Amino acid sequence: MEYTCKDFKVGKCEGEKVVDGETMPLVLQPTEPSNNDLETLLEALKKNKEWFEQMIIKNSAVLLRGYDVQNAVDFNEIVEAFGWDDIRYVGPAPRTHVHKRVWTANEGPLSQFIYYHHEMVLMNETPNKVILFCEVPPPEGGETPFVPSFRVTERMLEELPEAVEEMEKKGLKYTLTAVSKNDTSSMRGRGWEDAFGTSDHAEAEKRAKAMGMDIEWLPNNGAKTILGPRSLTKVFDGRKGRRMWFNTVVGMHGKEISSATMADGTEIPEKVAKRCEEIIEEESIQFKWEKGDVLFLDNLALLHGRRPSLPPRKVLVATCM
Numbered sequence: 001m002e003y004t005c006k007d008f009k010v011g012k013c014e015g016e017k018v019v020d021g022e023t024m025p026l027v028l029q030p031t032e033p034s035n036n037d038l039e040t041l042l043e044a045l046k047k048n049k050e051w052f053e054q055m056i057i058k059n060s061a062v063l064l065r066g067y068d069v070q071n072a073v074d075f076n077e078i079v080e081a082f083g084w085d086d087i088r089y090v091g092p093a094p095r096t097h098v099h100k101r102v103w104t105a106n107e108g109p110l111s112q113f114i115y116y117h118h119e120m121v122l123m124n125e126t127p128n129k130v131i132l133f134c135e136v137p138p139p140e141g142g143e144t145p146f147v148p149s150f151r152v153t154e155r156m157l158e159e160l161p162e163a164v165e166e167m168e169k170k171g172l173k174y175t176l177t178a179v180s181k182n183d184t185s186s187m188r189g190r191g192w193e194d195a196f197g198t199s200d201h202a203e204a205e206k207r208a209k210a211m212g213m214d215i216e217w218l219p220n221n222g223a224k225t226i227l228g229p230r231s232l233t234k235v236f237d238g239r240k241g242r243r244m245w246f247n248t249v250v251g252m253h254g255k256e257i258s259s260a261t262m263a264d265g266t267e268i269p270e271k272v273a274k275r276c277e278e279i280i281e282e283e284s285i286q287f288k289w290e291k292g293d294v295l296f297l298d299n300l301a302l303l304h305g306r307r308p309s310l311p312p313r314k315v316l317v318a319t320c321m
């Protein structure tokens, strides 16, 4: 496969890392600074669609930088240039629809750290790609760090092989409590009515079942969703046989509104979750958002999060198959 393409220039960004021989993210820029208009970019993307998709899989993250991408309408055109199927977001983040395939990334407070995750990791169907666009770069903080998932598995196996094998063998079970009605004071404040698209208990249960979850109703009209068994790691086609850390143990373990245990109820030892958290942080990669940046993440290969940010910050998202 050709690693270069004459319609893009490979650039660099502060914070990039070389992991197993691949630069993450791969920065693609206009061939000349003056060739940065949206039309030129759309043409280049349409012409090199397959190559571009291969680069996303090869490098796990591709950052388009230096183009004149102004707003959600421009971003949507970039997303649509590829013709990938859209996948509707299901999960705890409060989001607002902006334009066609474009949504706000999370309406939760900017002061909170959104913990690392594979997008929709607990659903039956997860998007292959998460695409983010920076309309307003944060003055400080607000990075979108990402983590090569296979590195987490590798390091956990090196350090805690028995715990990994036990969790893998037994599988995992999660619970997450959703409030009634959206609460944007929390990054997990999406109400169950909104999440399931109904306020009818029986209908919500049916829809939850279809997504592989059970619901327990709480006295305050909140809903406790129970998910499991789910696997600890997964291997996906075309990703060099890498074993991805495709779970959300650290994000949900021992929290006020969520839990993660082994599927038979065995607790996950605190030190296992703690060490995993440190490894994830050590393996993280981050760059500083610039206005007009468009970041393509291979959601099957990377965990991503959001660091606390000073306002204003506006990053929009689209999720695709």
Ligand SMILES: [Fe+2]
Pocket (backbone or CB within 6 Å): 117, 119, 304
């Ligand atoms: Fe996300």
